[in-house]
Amino acid sequence: MTSPSPPPNAHPYLRAANTGVRHHTRALTPSDAASSPAADRQHLDVLHAHLxxxxxxxxxxxxSTxxxxxxxxxxxxxxHxxxxxxxxxVHNAFHMLPADTAADAETSACRPDRLPEGPPVLTICQRHLAAGHVVRRKTTPSDLRPHTTACVR
Incomplete structure (x- = not known):
């Protein structure tokens, strides 16, 4: 049994995002699995933004439901x-990958006191801390596995 397909104009942005993720997945899946590119910080940052x-x-x-x-x-x-x-x-994996440059390596640790003015590499940390704040307001600690917002660098 299949669900009826939505009208063509229903949720266009979500459909476009799904199409983009499918395209990116196909582009990263070469015929030879051994030549598959490893994840890098840029990919994980974009994936984190999507999540x-x-x-x-x-x-x-x-x-609303x-x-x-x-x-x-x-x-x-x-x-949720x-x-x-x-x-x-994904945030933790981002910090486990090697930094591209020495400057990124020095500044990639999460430091909340530097987040608003921090270098671009900390954008993922800002986004993660903001998402974590919302999650913790609406979720009981027993629902979450043990987790800290500090990076594990």
Whole structure:
């Protein structure tokens, strides 16, 4: 049983984002798995931005769905928590990869006191801290696995 396809103008931005992710996945999947390029910081930064945007979307959907359909809202809230965990792991992987330059290596550790004026490499940390703030306001600690927002560099 398949679900009916949405009208062509339904959720155009989300459809475009899905198309972009599918295209990027196909581009990174060569016929020879041994020649597959390894992830780099730029890819993980863009992926983290996409996951953070999905986190925001899922949060809004859960909030609007919960009053009329509590069970569906709970499932969306659970998906939100799991997506946060994936976003957190992508952030941690970003900091595990080697920096491109010596300057990036010196400034890539998360330092909240330097985030607003920090170098561009800290954009992922700013986004992650902002997403973490929203997640922690709406999620109980028992729902989240043990996690800190400090980078593991």
């Amino acid at each position: 953070a945007a999905l986190l925001h979307l899922l949060d809004r959907l859960a909030e 919960r009053p009329p359909h509590p069970a569906a809202g709970r499932h969306l809230a659970t998906a 928590t799991r997506l946060w965990q994936a976003t957190s792991d």
